[in-house]
Amino acid sequence: MRWFLILICAVSARxxxxxxxxxxxxxxxxxxxxxxxxxxxxxxxxxxxxxxxxERLDATCSCMHLEVTxxxxxxxxxxxxxxxxxxxxxxxxxxxxxxxxxTDPDLEAIDVQVWWKVTPDVAVDxxxxxxxxxxxxxxxxxxxxxxxxxxxxxxDELNRLxxxxxxxxxxxxxTVTSIDYVGAVWALTPAKQSDGSWIITAVAKxxxxxxxxxxYEELATVHTNHPLKSAIQVQFVANITRKAGSKAFDPFxxxxxxxxxxxxxx
Numbered sequence: 499m500r501w502f503l504i505l506i507c508a509v510s511a512r513x514x515x516x517x518x519x520x521x522x523x524x525x526x527x528x529x530x531x532x533x534x535x536x537x538x539x540x541x542x543x544x545x546x547x548x549x550x551x552x553e554r555l556d557a558t559c560s561c562m563h564l565e566v567t568x569x570x571x572x573x574x575x576x577x578x579x580x581x582x583x584x585x586x587x588x589x590x591x592x593x594x595x596x597x598x599x600x601t602d603p604d605l606e607a608i609d610v611q612v613w614w615k616v617t618p619d620v621a622v623d624x625x626x627x628x629x630x631x632x633x634x635x636x637x638x639x640x641x642x643x644x645x646x647x648x649x650x651x652x653x654d655e656l657n658r659l660x661x662x663x664x665x666x667x668x669x670x671x672x673t674v675t676s677i678d679y680v681g682a683v684w685a686l687t688p689a690k691q692s693d694g695s696w697i698i699t700a701v702a703k704x705x706x707x708x709x710x711x712x713x714y715e716e717l718a719t720v721h722t723n724h725p726l727k728s729a730i731q732v733q734f735v736a737n738i739t740r741k742a743g744s745k746a747f748d749p750f751x752x753x754x755x756x757x758x759x760x761x762x763x764x
Contacts, residue, residue, distance in 0.1 A: 517541050518540065518609065518611065519540060519613075520540055520613065520614070523613065524591060524593065527591065527592075527613035527614045529614070529616075530585055530614055530615070530616055531585070531616075531617050531619065532585050532586060532616055532618045532619040533585070533586070535582055536581075536592070536614045537580075537581070537583075538580075538581050539578050539579065540578070540610055541576045541577075541578060542566070542571070542577050542579050542598060543574065543576045544574060544576070545608070546573060546574075546605060547573050547574075548573055549570065549571065550570075551571075551600065551601045551602075552569045552599070552600060553599045554599050555596055556596065557594065557596045557597075561583055561584060562583055563582040564579060564580070564596060566578070566579050567579075579596070579598075581596070581612055585616045588616045589618035589621050589643055590615065590639065590642065590643075591615050593611065593613050595612070596609075597609060597610075598610060618643075618666075619667065619726045619727040620666070620669075620724050620727040621642070621643070621665065621667070622663065622665055622730060623636050623642050623664045624636070624641045625662040625664055625697070626638075631662070631691070633691065633693040633695070635664070635666060645730075645731065645732050645733065646733045646734075646735065647661045647700065647732065647733070647734050647735070648736075649661065649683075649734075649736045649737070650736075650739075650742045651737075651742050652738070652739070652740055652742045653708040653709050653738050655742075656683075656704070656707075657702060657705040659684070659702040659705075659736070660699075660700070661684075661700040662699055662700070663700070664695055664696070665695060665720070665730075666694075666695040666696075669723070672694060672722065673690070673722060673723045674688040674690075674696045674722055675721045675723055677698070677719070677721065678719040679716070679717075679718040681703075681716030681734065682703065683703060683716060683738075684702070684703055684716070685701055685703040686718060687699045700734070709738050711738055711740065712739075713738075714737075715735055716734045717731055718731075719731055719732075720732060
């Protein structure tokens with residue numbers, strides 16, 4: 499009988515751990531391939547002694563698709579939230595949250611957490627300026643999953659333009675087959691590395707020619723032999739102005755994302 503009670507307590511504790519979350523923590527997060535959307539259901543418990551009604555859901559990322567089975571939850575009962583996130587252009591550990599706001603302003607929102615991990619089909623990273631090219635992905639996650647490159651230079655100093663992108667895949671004989679780019683600013687050159695990854699170097703197309711001062715928002719499409727990620731869109735934003743260096747340039751304020759580019763969330 500004692501062992502039966504212990505088992506019941508263990509099951510109850512485990513069930514409690516999984517309320518308002520898909521798993522007990524990041525260490526038990528499920529793994530998804532990049533081409534497979536993350537999808538889960540989460541039990542949301544009403545912790546209050548009275549019935550509540552859900553007013554709205556506030557997610558930490560607009561990429562989250564949310565559905566709730568019941569808007570009305572009885573005291574200490576649960577409803578089910580279905581969560582779906584596109585994993586395209588993601589890699590590594592992921593954590594997102596949802597705040598469930600109730601119609602009663604005196605009641606605190608219910609916090610929901612979800613964890614998962616993404617194995618990239620093709621990892622696209624940036625190499626930090628003045629960093630050495632290594633045979634491993636950047637250790638700093640701030641340089642991982644980068645699909646937007648921003649430059650701020652004077653028109654008479656285009657020789658200073660320099661960006662480097664690293665592509666990696668577990669696909670045998672992974673290859674960058676071509677790059678489509680018709681912009682005015684950059685010259686893009688791919689090169690295979692000894693470890694099978696590829697480095698794409700972007701420098702000024704015509705460093706000796708002064709470009710007209712303006713904001714250049716351009717797209718490049720990198721083609722690969724990966725069947726699940728054969729075309730990779732990369733956005734290049736170049737602010738060419740004689741004031742470069744004397745005024746801070748905020749690409750999110752001064753250069754909104756192109757309509758054709760999906761937003762990338764870190």
